[in-house]
Amino acid sequence: MNFLKIMSERANFCAQNFLFRFMAPSPELVTVCGSTIPLQYKIFPQNPDNFLNPSIVWVTPRRRHCVELRNTKRFGRKEWGTSKMIPMKRDIRVDHKTGEYFQVGKLAPLTYKKIMEETRLIQQKMAESFGTGTPKDKDVVVLYKGEQKEVPDKYRVIEMDHERPAFFSANLMQKTRDIKEGEDSQTLKPSGLS
Numbered sequence: 001m002n003f004l005k006i007m008s009e010r011a012n013f014c015a016q017n018f019l020f021r022f023m024a025p026s027p028e029l030v031t032v033c034g035s036t037i038p039l040q041y042k043i044f045p046q047n048p049d050n051f052l053n054p055s056i057v058w059v060t061p062r063r064r065h066c067v068e069l070r071n072t073k074r075f076g077r078k079e080w081g082t083s084k085m086i087p088m089k090r091d092i093r094v095d096h097k098t099g100e101y102f103q104v105g106k107l108a109p110l111t112y113k114k115i116m117e118e119t120r121l122i123q124q125k126m127a128e129s130f131g132t133g134t135p136k137d138k139d140v141v142v143l144y145k146g147e148q149k150e151v152p153d154k155y156r157v158i159e160m161d162h163e164r165p166a167f168f169s170a171n172l173m174q175k176t177r178d179i180k181e182g183e184d185s186q187t188l189k190p191s192g193l194s
Helices: 002-022 067-075 109-130
Strands: 092-094 101-103 139-143 155-159
Touching: 109 139, 109 155
Parallel strands: 139 155
Antiparallel strands: 092 101
């Protein structure tokens, strides 16, 4: 009940301010002796329990949040995908041949550079073999120095000037896993590695 009384007094106060500030009083409202109608400004008591108290306290929180909620606002939640923390990578391994670090499922950087350099050389030889402006209508077989292989006519032979690198398999399309129905799968090493 107290709440309704305060709200009605506030509404009355706002209406009086609006009417007498922005609208000039009409002659019917002026008394005979020439005095104007006095404005009834009611000063509201500064009650700390009143939530409509006009002060800066409006923007301050009234209750403390729990620790979990404060940490969620500060650091985010991993489950929600809003985490601001940098996750630790636990899938980093060491390549014992080159001594460099790499992520599981990816190639080590130096190994990747060597493979890309060899791939670029093969692509350059393919461009020289096919020429410019002609369609690439045949599959390619790459033969390195010292390799002999019988190649059908439907393939185009690309001959490299150097020997096959140790990391480059002779058959790049060879499957590394032998998958058969009802048996345990076995990982195979590619053939043709020197």
